[in-house]
Amino acid sequence: MEYVENRMAQEAAKQTGNAESLVTPLNLVLLGMLLYTAYSWLRPHTPAAIPKEEPAVVFKTFTPRTLLPYNGENDMPVYLAVRGRVFDVTRGRNFYGPGGPYANFAGRDASRGLAFGSFDEEMLTKDLDGPLDTLSDLTKDQLEALQGWEERFLDKYLVVGKLVAAGEEDKAE
Template identity: 45%
Template sequence: MLTNIIVILVILFFARSIYRDFIANDNNPLANQAEASIVEGKFTPKSLAKYNGKDHPKIFISVKNRVFDVSQGAAFYGPGGPYENFAGRDASRGLALNSFDPVVLTPLDQPIDDLSNLSKLELESLEQWDEHFENRYKVVGTLHENGTVSEEVKGL
């Protein structure tokens, strides 16, 4: 009886490993389809807002006018995560100030924050965050003022 249970557990372990390898494999058509659905686009604060993990399954964050797909970090950026305030938003000022307070976010109907009043230390912090995002997440677009590009990004 104990031998049967051990054999079943070993089989389940290997089946799980094979499944994970299949999902991570570049030849997996499901993974390729999901990746292909993300195309680089131009976002405005209003069009970016829906990519918050609640209104849309993808989670995007803008840092220094570049939009990153942070969906793989949903535990951090998605609903309930410590950085959830930044999901679907320009997170530049909050990251520069190391603040999660919603008051550091520019309202969606206001011009994009030009960050002109940040100190040298805050700008250095923002650069480190920008490097972090660049090294870890895919850039899926750029952030533009409301009304300067179509409010709908195709292919997402």
């Protein structure tokens, strides 16, 4: 009888021992992860917050004349064109807005002026309804300078359209 009682006591001790050995730090961490996963699955799902609406950028086709109003002299954004790409340079208003050092380029095709490093009036397309500046007379150095500016603009500003000659709008994709 005593033997049986001893066996039972031993068994009970073993079981308690087993239960204790389950409570290890690792098991607690695993249990925590399990509970968290279950909670994640079961909790009611709230839809992701709707991002604040950004103004949609519409890629547009401009001619030198339709680009002109984007010269910073009104409430409109400030644009300029470089080799057929129209950049939104509004965040550079200090450079291109009225009184800014590069205000002459605002609303215009700035390619030639940038290539020559010149603010001269002749650098800008005179006839707003005529052909675009082909830049075919540019030297290698001027083309390189222009490309440098282009890369800077591509890095810094958004392209919002393309510049084409008046009458070519329909041909532009």
